[in-house]
Amino acid sequence: MKRSELDPDDIHIKHYDSPTGGWGSLKSLIKKAEENGLLASDIWAMLGEQNKPDGFMCVSCSWAKPKDSGPFEFCENGAKATIWEHDPKKCDPEFFASHTISELLEWNDHDLEKTGRLTAPMKYNPASDKYEPIEWDVAFREIAAELKSLNPDDVVFYASGRASLEASHMYQLFARIYGSNNLPDSSNMCHESTSVGLPKSIGSPVGTVQLEDFAECDMIFFIGHNVGTNAPRMLHPLQEARKRGVPLVTFNPLPERGLVRFKNPQSPAEMLSPGPGTEMSSDFVQLKAGGDLSVLTGICKHLLVLEDEAQRQGQPAILDHAFIQEHTSGFEEFCAFLRAENWNEIVTRSGIERDEIERIAALYASKERVIANYGMGLTQHREGVENVQMLCNMLLMRGNIGKEGAGISPVRGHSNVQGQRTVGISEKPELVPLDKLAAFYRFEPPRHKGLDTVETCQGILDGRVKGFVGLGGNFSRAVPETALVEKAWRRMELQVQIATKLNRNHLLTTRATYLLPCLGRSERDTQVTGDQWVSMEDSTANIHGSFGKRAPASDKLMSEPAIIAKLALATCPEKADVPWQAWIDDYALVRDAIERAYPDDFKDFNQRFTHPGGFHRNIVACKREWKTDNGKANFITPRNLNADPDIQVNGKNILTLLTIRSNDQFNTTIYGYDDRLRGIHGTRMVLLLNANDIARLGLKEGEMVNLRTAVEDGVERRVEGLRVVSYEIPAGNCAGYYPELNPLMPLFHHSRTAHVPAAKSIPVHIEKAGRQEYSAARH
Template identity: 45%
Template sequence: MKSCGKQLLQSGMPISGARTMLKANQPDGFDCPGCAWGDPEHGSSFEFCENGVKAVAWEATEKRATPAFFAKRTVSELRQLSDYELELNGRLTHPMRYDATSDRYLPVAWEVAFAEIGSILKGLANPDRAEFYTSGRASNEAAFLYQLFVRVYGTNNFPDCSNMCHEASGIAMRQAVGVGKGTVLLEDFEEAEAIFVIGQNPGTNHPRMLGDLRRAALRGARIVVFNPIRERGLERFSDPQDKIEMLRRGSTDIASHYLQPQLGGDMAAIRGMAKAVLAAEEVAAAAGLPSVLDHSFLAEHCAGFAEYKASVEATSWAEIEDQSGLSREEIERAADVYIKAERVICTWAMGVTQHLHSVSTIREIANFMFLRGNIGRPGAGLCPVRGHSNVQGDRTVGIDEKPSKDFLDALETHFRFTVPRQHGHNVLAAIGAMLDGSAAAFIGLGGNFARATPDSALVEKALRRLKLTVHIATKPNHSHLMPGETAFILPCLGRTEMDLNATGNSQLVSVEDSMSMVHGSAGINRPASPLLLSEVAIIAGIAQATVGSAVVDWAELAEDYDRIRDHIEATIPGFEDYNKRLRKPRGFHLRNAAAHRKWQTPTGKASFSCQALPEQTVHQRARKGEGRFALQTFRSHDQYNTTVYGLDDRYRGVYGERQVIFIHPEDLKAINAKAGDRVDVVGEHDDGIERVARDFRFVPYDIPRGSIAGYYPELNVLVPLGSAGEESDTPTSKSIMVSFRRRNAA
C-alpha cells in the first residue's frame, strides 16, 4: 500500500487517483491499461492491484510534457535522460514535428501532420516500404481500423509486440490443439486441484493472478512452480483485498513445490515429468491398479501418442538432469502432484517463450497435459498469460503479418477491395528492412519500439535512417528521440480518459483478456489536453490523408465506434451481436474450440509432438567457456514492459537503481568478485558485433549457478538481432551468452 501511495503522490493525483481506481476493471468503468489477467465474473469493487495503481497513476498523472518541455532541450540532450526520467515529465499535450535544424520538436497542427504523413506514404515506391507497429495497449476498435487502413494501403507489414512475447505460444498451440489461445476461464482456477506455473512471475507481471493462486492454495490446490529465480510473490503472498490478512500483516504460502531449472531447461524438466508419468502407468498396469493415463482421451482425441511415448522413453534421465539442472527426485515429486490431481492447469509466460526452442517447449507442455486428459474440462487446461492488456485482442481483430486466408477473404468480400496476400514483416524482419534500406517509413501505434526490441544500438540506427517516423503515444519515450528525416509525435487519449465524439457522446472501446473475455472500457477522466485525439481518430486522419475515402469512410467510423464493431462482427467469427453483448456486465467470451475438445488441426485431433530435447541450451553452452554465463532479462517490480514507474524492486531488495546483475554467491567467489563490484556485461554472440552494457552492480541472489539475470530495457543492447526462436522468430531474451569486464570495485 505504501508503494501505491508513493506512486499516486508522485503523479500529483492522490485524490483523483483514488477515485479513478474505483472504476478500474468495473462494468461501468475502464479496463486497467496494465496486464491482461481476466476479471472475475463475481467482481469486487476493488478489482485492481498494485501494478494497476501504478499503471493508472502513470497515465492519469497531472504532469504535462508541453511544447515548452521540448523547447528547453534538444533531442540530443533528451536522449541522455533515462527511461524513467523521460516519462516522468508527464502527458503529451500537442502534436509535434521534428525540426532537424534546431534538433527540437516543434508544435504542428493536426491537419498539417496528417497531410504530410499521407503525402510521404503515398510517395513511397510501394506500400511494402512502410512498417506499421502495434502495441498491446491499442483497443480492438483502434487495431481493427489500423489493420484495415494498412491493407487498403497495400501491405501486411505488421510488426507487433506479440512478436516479442507470446508468438511461440500461438504457434505451438495452433499446432497442438488448433487454437492459438489459452483454453481456460478464470473460473477454472477455482476448480483446479493442481496448477503448474512455468517461467513466469505474477507478482511483478500480473499481480491479480496471485490472488487467484492464493485462493487456490487456501482451498488445498497444489501449486508447482518452475522458475530459475526465487520470486517472493510465488512463495508467499499478502492479498491487499483481504482486510484481515493486511491488518495482521499476514501472508499465504503459494507454492507447494518450487523448482529452479537452469535457463532453457524447462523442456527437459517437463519431459522428465512425462517420463515419470509413463513409468507410473507401467507400475499401475503391472499391479492391476487404475490407469494413470487417460486412455479414453488419448484414443478418442489424440494423434501421435505412440511416437511421443517412444521419444520420451528414448530420453535418458542423465540427459534430462543435465539439461534441466534438476534432480530426478525433484522432477518425480512434481510429477506425483500431477498424477494425484484430477484437474490440472498449466500456465506460463515469457520465461518459456523467449528461448531458441520455445515452440518445442510449449508443445511439450501440451504433450504433458494430454497424458491425463487435462484439456477441455472444468478446472483444467492450457493458460499462456499475456502481458499488455489487449495484446491478444489486437491479434484477434487482424494485427497479423501472416493473416489467414479466411480473414483476408472476409475483408475483401465485405469492403470490396483487393487485399494484399503476401506475408508481411514481423518485428525482426521490419528492423532488418530498415537496416538494409528496403523500409523507408515507420508508424508506431503505441509502445516504445526502440526500447522493447533487441540490439538497441542497431535499432536506433535503423529508425534514424528512415524517411518518416510517426509515434502515436501518451508520453515521451526514447523511440521519439530517434527521428527519421521527417518525424512526428502524435498525442492520444489514454484508457482512463473520456473519449467524446462531436455530439458529446462517450465512446466505448473493447479489449480481450488472456481468457478470451471481451469487455468494454470507457474512461472517466478529463483528457490531459483539449488537443488530444483518440487512437481511432488519429488512425482515421492518417488513413484519410493516405488512401482517401473511396473504400472506407474513415470519418464516419471514427465518429461512432459501434460502426467499427459492426464491421468486426461482419468479418471475424465469434463477434455476433458485438455491440449488444459488449454492453453486458463483464462482456462476453469468444468461444475456444479446443476448450470443447474440437480440434481444428490437420488430423482433427489434439496432436502430440515428438521432438528430441535441444542439442544444447544456453546454460550448457555457457559452462563450456570459462567466465561465461547465461543471462535472462526481466522486469523490476516498479516496471511494466518498457515503462519504469520507479527505481525500486522491493521484492528483490534493490532500491534506487536499475543497473544490477543478479548472480549466485558461489559464482561471485568463482570469478573473484564480491557483492557491489561493478562490471561491464559483454555479449558473447558469434557474429563479430561488440555488444556491451556498461557499469552494472553485482547483487547476490538465489539463482542457479551459471545463470544470471537483470532488467530490460537496459540489457536489451546484449540481445542479438540474429538470435531468434525457432519457428517463432521471437528474440531470445532469456538465452543470452555473456561474460564480464571488470570496472572499479565499489
C-alpha cells in the same frame, strides 16, 4: 544517458522477506501518488472504477476481469499505470521549445516519461533540432504525402498491445488498404511461440483456461512467469485455490515473491493479521534457464513408468486412454521419444534431480483437473515453440485440455495484446479473413507475408524499411540489438508515433518525424454521437468493455480510432469503400464491422461486451473440438532437449543471462528505481549472480562489472556499469533488467520458428569494470 538514480551511497540492497501485496504494496502506491503530485487528488476514486463493468480496463496487464467485482479490482502495478497516465505534468510545446532532441537523448527512460502527458501534435524540425507544434490537419496531410511517396512494402505498422479492439481493427485495415502487410506487434517479442505452437497442438492460438476454472482445479503448474510483477491480480484466484489445499508447483530460475507469499491488500482481515500471508507455491522447483523442455520431458517420461506399474498391478490407469484414442494423434511416436531419453541428460539440462522430477510427476498423476500457466520464461528461447508444445503434451497425456478446471493458460502481457491479434493485427495473411475484407470494402489486400518484429529490425539495419508508424510502444528500446537498431533508425524516411507520453524511440528522428498524442484509456472519448466505449480481450479470451470518464489531459488530444481514421482518409480515400468518418462518429459501427468479419467470436458484440465479466470467444478447443489439419489434438515430439541450440556457454566466466522486470516497471515503462520484491533500491544497473559464481569468478558483492555477449560474429555487444548482487539463482545463470540489457541480445538469437527474441538465454562474458565501487549499503 542522464540518470535520475540515487547517489551510490544511497543505493540499498536488502533481502525482502515480506509477502507480495500487503502493506508494502499500499505504501508503494502512496509513495508513487505523492511523487506524481496526486496524493490528494481524485486518483483514488478513479482507481475504484478500474476493471469494473461500467469503468475502464487497466492499461497494464491483460489478466482476466471477474464477473462479480469487488470494491477494488486493481493491483499495485495496475494502479501505477493509471497514476502514470494521469501525471499532472505536461510534455507540451513549451517543454519541447526548451529542449533540443540532442539534449533529450542524454536523458534516460524514466526521466523522459516523467515529463508528463503529450498535449499537442508535434513535428521534428532538423534546423532547430526540436519538436515543434503542427496542426492536426496539416500533420495528416503531410504524413499522407510521405506515405504515398514510399513503397508500401517498405513501411511498417507496429502495434504495442494497448490499443482497443476497435482501434486495432481499423489500424490493420488502414495498413492493408495502403498496401502493407507489415503489421508486427508486441506478441512477436513475447508470446508468438504460443501463437505458433498451440495451433499445431490444439488448434487454437490462445489458451483454454477461463477464470472460473481456477475454482474447480485440483492442481496448478506455474512455469516461467513472475506473477507478482507482471499479473498481480492473478494472485487472487491462485490464493483462493491455495486456501482450499490445491498444490501449486512452480518452475522458475528465480524464487519470485509473488509465488512465495501473498497477503491480499484488499482484505482488511489479512491486512490486520500479523501473519506472513498465504504460502503460494506448495513446491518451488528451481530449474536452470532453458531447462523447461527437459523437466517437462522428465515428468512425461515418469508418467509412462507410473502407467506401466499401474497396469502390472491392475490399478486404475494413469493416462487418459479414452481421451488419447478419441481426440489425439502422435502419441506412439511421443512415447518412443520419452522412453529413449536419457535421465542424465534430463537432469543435467534442467538442473533438477531425478527423484524431484519423479515426485512432481507422481503428484500430477494423482490429480484430475490441472491448470498449467506459463509466461515468457517458456516462450523466449530458441525452441520456445517446442517448450509450449511439450507443456501441451504433458496435459494431453492425462486429458487436461477441454474440461472444467483444467487446461493450458498462457499469461499474456499488455492489456490487449491478445485481442489485437484476434481482430487482424498480424503479419501473416493466412490468419486474417482477407477475402471478407476485400469483399466488404472493395479493395485487394496484399497477400504476401509481411515483416514481423525481428524482420522489421533486420529491415531497419539493412535499409529496406523506409517508414515506421507506431501505435504506442517504445519499439527501439524493446527489441534486441538496441545499439545497432538505434543507429540505423535515423536513416529511415518517415516516423509517425501515436503515443501518450514521450519515450526514447520518439527521439530517434528520421527525415520526417511526427508525434501524435492520443487519449488515455481512462479519459473521456467524446464523438458526435456521444461518449464512446471501447473493448479489449483478456488473457482468458474474454471480451470486455471500457469506458473512460476523466477529462482528457489536453483539449488537443485525439482518440486512437480517430487518428487512424484521419490518416486513412488523408492517405487512401479512394482505394477502398470504408465509412471512416462514420466509424469516428460511432464506435459501435466498428464493433459491427468486427462482428461481420469474425462472426464466430463476436456474435452480438454490441449487446454483450459491456456485461459484467464480458463474453468469452468461441474457443472450440475448450469443447474438445480441434481446428488442426487432422482434426485432432497432436502430441508433437521435440527434436531434442536443448531449448537453446546454436549457442555454446563454455569457459569459466561465461554465463547464461536472462532478462527480468522489476515491480516498478511495465514493459519498457520505468516507474521508478526500486524493485521492492527483490530488495533492490535506487538502481536498475545490477547483475544478479549465484554466490558460488561470485566467488568462482573472483568478484565481490557490490563490485562493478561489464557484460559482453559471448558470441563471435564481428559485432561487439556490451553493457557497462552493473553492480554485482548475490541472489538465489542457479549457478551458471545470471539476471539483469530489461530493457537495459537488450543491447546484449543478438538479433539472430530468436525462436527458430516463431522469431521471438531468446531473452531468457543470452550467453555473456563477465568483465571487471575499470573503476570499482563498493558503496552499496548491505543490510
